[in-house]
Amino acid sequence: MTTLPGAPHPYLREEHELYRSQLRRFVQKECDPHIEAWEQAGELPRALQLKAAEAGVLGIGFPEEFGGTGDDDPFYQTIMAEELARSGSGGLIASLVSHRIGSPPIAAHGTPEQKDRFLRPVLDGSKIAALAITEPGGGSDVANLRTTARLDGDHYIVNGSKTFITSGMRADFITVAVRTGGSGMGGVSLLVVEAGTPGFTRSPLQKMGWWCSDTATLYFQDCRVPVANRIGEEHRGFKAIMENFNNERLMLSAQAWGFGQVCYEEALAYARERQTFGQPLIARQVIRHKLTDMKMKLDAIKAQLDLLCWQITQGHMPVAEICLLKNLSTGALEWIAGEAVQIFGGAGYLRGAKVERIFRETKVLSIGGGATEIMKDLASRQLGY
Amino acid sequence: MKALVSVKRAVDYNVRIQVKPDGSGVVTDGVKHSMNPFDEIAMEEAVRLKEKGVISEIIAVTIGGQKNEETLRTALAFGATRAIHVKEDGEIQPLTAARALAAVFKKESADILLCGKQAIDDDANQTGQMTAALLDIAQATFASKVDIADGKATVIREVDAGLETLEIDLPAVITADLRLNEPRYLKLPDIMKAKRVQIEATNLGDLGVEAAPAIKVTKTAPPPARSKGVMVKTVDELAAMLKQKGLV
Numbered sequence: 001m002t003t004l005p006g007a008p009h010p011y012l013r014e015e016h017e018l019y020r021s022q023l024r025r026f027v028q029k030e031c032d033p034h035i036e037a038w039e040q041a042g043e044l045p046r047a048l049q050l051k052a053a054e055a056g057v058l059g060i061g062f063p064e065e066f067g068g069t070g071d072d073d074p075f076y077q078t079i080m081a082e083e084l085a086r087s088g089s090g091g092l093i094a095s096l097v098s099h100r101i102g103s104p105p106i107a108a109h110g111t112p113e114q115k116d117r118f119l120r121p122v123l124d125g126s127k128i129a130a131l132a133i134t135e136p137g138g139g140s141d142v143a144n145l146r147t148t149a150r151l152d153g154d155h156y157i158v159n160g161s162k163t164f165i166t167s168g169m170r171a172d173f174i175t176v177a178v179r180t181g182g183s184g185m186g187g188v189s190l191l192v193v194e195a196g197t198p199g200f201t202r203s204p205l206q207k208m209g210w211w212c213s214d215t216a217t218l219y220f221q222d223c224r225v226p227v228a229n230r231i232g233e234e235h236r237g238f239k240a241i242m243e244n245f246n247n248e249r250l251m252l253s254a255q256a257w258g259f260g261q262v263c264y265e266e267a268l269a270y271a272r273e274r275q276t277f278g279q280p281l282i283a284r285q286v287i288r289h290k291l292t293d294m295k296m297k298l299d300a301i302k303a304q305l306d307l308l309c310w311q312i313t314q315g316h317m318p319v320a321e322i323c324l325l326k327n328l329s330t331g332a333l334e335w336i337a338g339e340a341v342q343i344f345g346g347a348g349y350l351r352g353a354k355v356e357r358i359f360r361e362t363k364v365l366s367i368g369g370g371a372t373e374i375m376k377d378l379a380s381r382q383l384g385y
Numbered sequence: 386m387k388a389l390v391s392v393k394r395a396v397d398y399n400v401r402i403q404v405k406p407d408g409s410g411v412v413t414d415g416v417k418h419s420m421n422p423f424d425e426i427a428m429e430e431a432v433r434l435k436e437k438g439v440i441s442e443i444i445a446v447t448i449g450g451q452k453n454e455e456t457l458r459t460a461l462a463f464g465a466t467r468a469i470h471v472k473e474d475g476e477i478q479p480l481t482a483a484r485a486l487a488a489v490f491k492k493e494s495a496d497i498l499l500c501g502k503q504a505i506d507d508d509a510n511q512t513g514q515m516t517a518a519l520l521d522i523a524q525a526t527f528a529s530k531v532d533i534a535d536g537k538a539t540v541i542r543e544v545d546a547g548l549e550t551l552e553i554d555l556p557a558v559i560t561a562d563l564r565l566n567e568p569r570y571l572k573l574p575d576i577m578k579a580k581r582v583q584i585e586a587t588n589l590g591d592l593g594v595e596a597a598p599a600i601k602v603t604k605t606a607p608p609p610a611r612s613k614g615v616m617v618k619t620v621d622e623l624a625a626m627l628k629q630k631g632l633v
Contacts, residue, residue, distance in 0.1 A: 007415065014455045015576045015577065015579075016460070017417075018455075018458070018462065018571065018576055019573055019576055021419060022570045022571050024399075026570055041390060047417070054569075056571070056572040056573050060573065069573040069574050070574070071574075071576075071577065159493075188389060265544060
């Protein structure tokens with residue numbers, strides 16, 4: 001049994017809570033009963049995309065004239081991440097809203113025609129978007145990517161490959177970072193590669209967690225992409241990629257908090273119910289202390305998450321703090337999920353327990369969207385160390 | 386055609402209800418409240434009737450304190466065209482609510498009152514019926530299907546024996562059962578738009594209704610805790626146990 005937060009909050013208003021209650025109903029009704037089947041299938045059904053659009057999950061923060069909500073209040077985005085996390089499935093979030101990383105460059109730098117073609121059908125749930133940056137030869141080093149795009153008349157000829165691409169198997173529109181110019185960050189452009197383009201192939205990847213999210217390696221071999229599919233100016237793609245990282249990391253922090261909260265609630269309920277040596281687990285001080293430590297960490301993360309969101313509403317972008325919050329939240333989740341499985345004991349090692357899945361899906365949050373080590377480095381540079 | 390939809394603010398269905406230690410009621414302070422789920426179904430039905438062009442105006446009405454405004458905002462996000470807040474800080478019992486609704490219904494010259502069959506807080510299941518009686522108009526309760534044409538409503542209602550179909554003249558009161566429809570998800574732009582609508586305020590005195598509670602609650606107690614279940618291995622064992630407990 002879970003209760004919605006009833007305590008007063010300095011930043012959230014009743015409309016935030018109303019939106020949260022709609023999402024909670026969406027997750028309970030449309031997602032929770034099917035997660036296990038989707039995990040086995042290795043992907044989400046397309047029908048879910050349409051339902052999510054209907055429920056107002058996909059349009060948050062995107063321009064109204066292309067089917068978005070037109071509202072840039074970051075709280076709606078973190079509420080969405082927190083509520084989707086209640087499903088206990090990271091794969092659900094990663095794949096259902098992969099457009100949250102694939103589509104922002106189009107929304108920010110695309111022409112009206114490009115938004116009409118590549119954004120509108122994604123927001124109405126009929127098409128799926130993905131982002132392809134990482135290459136087999138390098139991870140966070142965006143400035144040194146090797147996939148090339150050579151101009152040939154009104155087309156680019158793309159050669160190279162991308163890996164760890166979320167929604168990579170299903171995506172209809174993939175925002176791909178390519179090298180159109182010289183070395184370094186000044187030679188990178190963004191192209192939308194459409195499914196079915198000759199010379200573009202993909203293969204699925206098997207993962208530790210996130211099973212219901214289709215992850216792929218993409219291959220481009222003399223793949224001809226129209227110049228009309230280039231997002232923004234040539235050689236100016238690096239900045240467009242970087243712009244969305246703050247938002248992505250904030251979302252990852254909200255997710256990590258949401259999963260931690262699920263672990264805490266699940267462990268608390270189990271500790272109350274599980275009898276050992278004639279007493280419920282919760283009667284043991286050592287168990288109660290684990291639970292209070294979980295709550296202590298979660299409350300601190302949530303306070304910082306909400307503060308940073310509020311600062312963004314005030315026009316301030318706390319870049320270093322977002323990096324550090326990502327580390328704080330994902331690191332805490334690794335510990336919380338581990339302790340939750342420990343409280344569950346053998347039952348926490350069995351497939352089907354939410355804590356078991358979340359435990360397998362902690363590492364990806366500490367790695368994706370900028371690994372912990374990269375985040376520390378970026379934060380220290382931002383802070384002028 | 387004009388529909389009135391009554392919406393009640395009730396403790397959220399996700400909340401674990403706790404009885405106050407002194408037995409004077411249940412804990413409502415600091416507890417999440419939302420629109421009574423059966424009223425959401427009534428609201429959804431009204432919006433669908435409006436989308437079909439059967440009705441042209443939906444007036445949401447609530448009775449209660451300042452916080453009931455949130456419930457009206459939810460109704461506006463659903464698609465209510467107007468919202469009336471009957472302000473009353475004291476306890477509101479079914480007969481008081483029915484009198485207030487009847488007064489608003491008359492004042493607005495509404496054609497239909499749609500409401501939930503009951504509220505999930507007290508489960509009284511009285512307000513709709515009482516309102517129809519006070520107005521001396523037809524009623525169809527526990528509706529699972531509603532069709533409106535030519536000044537009549539054809540309502541399929543869920544009764545103990547199965548389904549019953551009624552044809553009633555308008556104006557009428559229709560109360561919504563669980564299977565009437567599935568309320569839509571409220572979209573963020575609609576939630577934001579609802580914030581900007583001016584809510585019309587009135588109170589029981591203006592409506593000529595006296596808030597005289599007719600029912601006195603003497604004690605509130607939680608249901609007895611369920612004892613732990615027993616696993617049986619065979620059907621025979623189950624039958625023997627049920628016999629032993631005198632249950633069959």
